[in-house]
Amino acid sequence: MNPEFRGDSDHHDGTSDATPGGYPAQRRPGELGFAIFLTIASLVLLYNAYGISGLGALSAPGSVPMATTFIMLVTAGMVTLRTARMPKVANETMANDILPLLIIIFIGFLVVFGLMLKPVGFAPTAALFLIVAIKVLARRGWGYTLLVALGSLIVIWLVFRVVFTVLLPAGIVPEAEFIQIFRNLLSGN
């Protein structure tokens, strides 16, 4: 087993969890930019951490944040230098392998989801999201899309709202009344 194994050579093959991607000796598109971004962000954080309590006592509230942000700055700087020296991966582009349009679209979907969640309510927002997402990903007919999206939404809603009693924004849906009806059904009234 090669400990540097990163899945198949050009695409993430579905191995999940904390298995990092990237290649040990090559630089992927955007990798250098990301490293520079992290370095600058670390610098900003370090400056901010310095502002907490300055270089006073070792036990000051700012000492650990300063130490960690300093370590971040040093390591991010090292990564940037190393990355800059590496050759580029030959057959990868930003738009194909790192950040395809589909992913940008989905990040957009999620932002819109967050914006709509409170005013419109969970059920309609989630329904809209699932329908659009499954339609885009599965590229099947409307019947299939609606059936799968609404079917799974009902299961999720029942499980989380009723079993886990998670509070979700009701928005425009008269949720409390609906739950009462459901409870009445269950208790046989």
Added chain:
Amino acid sequence: METLLAIFTIFTQPQLLLLVGIGTFAGIYIGAIPGLSVTMAVSILISFTFSWDVYPAISLMVGIYMGGVYGGSRTAILLNIPGAPSAIATAMDGYPMAKRGEAGQAIGVTTVMSFFGGFIGILVLALAAPFVSDFALTFQPRDYMLLAILGILLVGSLSSGSLVKGIFAGAFGIAIGSVGRDPLTFTERLTFDLQIMQGGISFIAVMIGMFGVSEALLQLQNVDKVAVRQKISKIVPSFATMRKHLPLSLQTSTIGVIIGALPGTGGDIAALMAYDHAKRVTKNPERPFGEGAMEGLVAPETANNAAVGGAFIPMMTLGIPGDAVTAIMIGALFIHGLNPGPMLMIDQPDMFWFIVGALMTANVFMLIFGLTGIRIFTKIVEMPRSIIIPLIFLLSIVGAYAVNNAISDVYWMLGFGVLGFFMRHYGYPLGPVILGVILSRLLDDNWRRAIISEREDLGRFFEGIITSPLSLTLFTAVILIFVSQTPLWSAAKIRLFGKAST
């Protein structure tokens, strides 16, 4: 006697038994379906079980953890796609066996061996943890601080990827954990004077973002991959096969427990090390490794399940997580008002014995579910990603929102999801971030306690480290990990691992 009662609490309450069962069952599938991970599931579940009592919540999580570590092996054998990182080594000999039409046998051996390894791990947990926690009472604040640093460094260096990126990730995690008002002096830290940052960043939002959203975003790139189906024959392995592999499985279980018990390192590393060990000690395998050697299944599967029990040792005795999943469980215990550490073992020994009992039960459930229901299994695993991915997003949003009923947590989650997405692409490990977030408070508090008790004198602080054998050992370990990053060491590492790679 009371101990026994606590272990068997689970059997006196059918509801808990049921939850462990459901958890294990769900865990097997979550572990098996590529793109769904145990870490993801447990972090989302924390917020859903928020309103529950602590026992049912822990029952469910323990079941998912145990089942999930095992479940990854199924897809590794059948599809050559490890469903979870702890099953990467399993695929190397499991898939060749499946190609020869021995998928059933491979699954059978894997299941029984996972059970065996899991059992050894739990046994060691039950026997060792009380001693460790007695010992832990003598720990000084500086020892806790060193242990926390050691844990973050270990996970950064032993998991794949460069140590520098691992250290960055760990430091980043600690920084995230220190955002908000300082608990001792109430000073604002890293808040940029923003209102929303004063309360700190919800660690659940960070976890769900890093492990749920970023994973789902990555999976969007292989939405169209289709699974290949395998024929499955006889499953329950013969007693002779089991007996033949008993010595090896004992050794690899031991490796699993030890790696699991080291702070930060879990089943994935244990499995790889055990596989390597099996290759070295097996003189005459029936088939060469990599072409369907039974030993190549026995070793990683015993080790990764043994690591589960091992990972609970530092978590229960020191409050320092053994791996990413136990890190999240510590978070869950915090939420339920418990503070894992030596005092928990003394004040509430029932809690510890309950977890031991729940692990045992989950292990038995795993054996039962593992040897049955293969046919449904192949159906469920073939569920298209075009449906799974939107559902993960939905659950992540619900999970992040549910803890504090705050939309801002949803945005934190999205932000960390996108960041985690890039970190995955560019080879930054995410495990250290979560460990850092969880350990931030412990590290900060203990550093300040230690340095205040030495009257702010660094010289006296180091003198304390050098004169205490425990602190000195921990300190040496931390230094060693740093040294391991020098070119000298990496040359040795290539000789060690390079030879083993196939």
